[in-house]
Amino acid sequence: MDHHLEQQAAESEKKAVKLLGMWASPYVLQVRWALAMKGVEYEYVEEDLRSKSAQLLAYNPVHKKVPVLVYHGRPIAESQVILEFIDDAWNHCGDPILPRDPYRRAMARFWARFNQDKLSPPIWRWFTTEGEEQEAAYEAAVEQLLVLEKELRRREAVLRRGEGRVRRPVARPAGVRDSDLRGDRHRRRRRRREDGHGGEDAVPGCVDGEVPQLAGRQGSSAAAGEAAAQI
Incomplete structure (x- = not known):
């Protein structure tokens, strides 16, 4: 698969997941941290809760609140419900959010x-x-x-x-570099797509993501x- 097709596949994965949120909400941050932990790419939509969008009201007509996670066009509301969904849907990515x-x-x-x-x-x-x-x-x-x-x-x-159990980082084998690990993840994702696991309803792949930060935003x-x- 050439570089152009890989970019298209990555963009398709990102469009499969969308998060409606508001920067000051701790519940939205919980969801963003969970998506980052799992390495899930997604589209983020900032909502003005003083003038709620038609999109938010359509996706969450019961509570009319954020966060709302939209997965292949299907909305999921309430932060704790969303966190458990993320843990289940991307159980093959990263560490579990909730204990097993x-x-x-x-x-x-x-x-x-x-x-x-x-x-x-x-x-x-x-x-x-x-x-x-x-x-x-x-x-x-x-x-x-x-x-x-x-x-x-x-x-x-x-x-x-x-x-109790204390989770410790797994020791890296001698001589293994960060670039080697990234390349291995890239090859696994490419094999999954080539094997036909990248359909419309397939779970988007896991990539390295940045944990969102609240600092630096303006507002009292x-x-x-x-x-x-x-x-």
Whole structure:
């Protein structure tokens, strides 16, 4: 397959996945980090939540919020649902996002819900309010952070007793360079396409991606909070 055809295949893979988001949303960032972890190329569409697009309303008519992941024209809403979809759809790429052990997987879901339902709301209120309301939000956020800290200390104690597993990087064989690894990934992707695994509904391939950063974006915390209230 020549270079031109490879470029066309890569562009087709990117068009298969689209993400509707908003730069200040932590839930959108979770999805972008997950896609980067899996090396998935995608089109990103920035939404103005003060003037929601017809596209967003059509793809997510129930909640009318971001993030929305569009996969071969089929929308998936709600960040936790999207994360699990990414983990399942690209299970052959990178490390798993959620543990494979059923109990650990359930606990990961529990603490994800804790963050979304208990921790994030008072933190956003603290950023976007003033006076007594801000003070109350601060106290509520600290209370939930203490709950999270207690759980993290418990997990640290478990690891120190040797009851948990710590993931360590795999040692690279002597003499293997970064260019060798990239070339091997490129050859595997090309073989998959030549073997007929690149059809319209095929799962887009895995490539090296950059983890999106929140830093450097313009806008006040008040403006971000106003939009976040609609996320």
